[in-house]
Amino acid sequence: MADWELRPASAADVDAVAELRAVVLRADLERLGRYDEQRVRQRLRDGFAPAYTWVVEVGGAFAGCVALRPGADAHWLEHFYLAPRLQGSGIGTAVLRELLDRCDSAGTLVRLNVLRGSPARRLYERNGFTVDTEDPVDVFMVRPALTITAAAPTVSM
Template sequence: MADWNIRPASATDVEPVAELRAVVMRPDLERLGRYDPDRVRRRFRDAFDPAHTWIIEVADTFAGCVALRPAADAHWLEHFYLAPRLQGTGIGTAVLGTLLTRCDHDGVPVRLNVLQGSPARRLYERHGFHVETEDPVDVFMVRTPPRPAGPLPLPPPSK
């Protein structure tokens, strides 16, 4: 696996990520009959929030992105895209593991949605995500943090 790092996103990252999104999602969106080259980029631009997004770099070069948006009951893992040439190299697994460790430390569940038939679903299942609901296009998944190691606390004494 190549050396990688993540850095906070900035507003200037929007176009490279929108372009990567279009490339990465195209096969699944075409299979589902939903690919529109303008829409796939516009939807990212409209949702992009650099405050909750990280840029993945390999050898100091843009390689992908991932967002972790806080919500009332969980964090939403969004916009997880990795350049096709780097998929299957272990980088996505390492990035996801790093983010999930942070969420586990805080005791926060993580939610996401993945397109029906996407190979990314296997990555998420390997990391403990399970299906909550699905429709003809999307599969909504959740991962609850593992229970902390160690003994369970004792119940209060009865009176």
């Protein structure tokens, strides 16, 4: 696995993220009959929130992004895209684990939606997400915070 790091996103990242989204989602959206070259980018631009978004960098270069937006009862994992050349390298799993560890520490439930039939669903299932609901396009998943319990101290008598 290549060295990677997360940095806070800025408004200047929106075009790179929109382009990556279009590339990453294209096959799934085409399979679902929902791909529109302009809409796939505009939906990202319309909802881009740098305050809740991180850019994934590999070797100091843009390689992906992920957002973790607070909601009413949970944080929403959104816009998790990794350059196709890096998919399957372990970076996506490592990024996801880091964010989930933060949520576990805070006791926060995490929700997401993934396109029906997307291979990304396996990543989420391996990391504790289960299906909450489904519709013809999206699968909505949830993951409760994992609690870490310390072993009870032993007492010698």
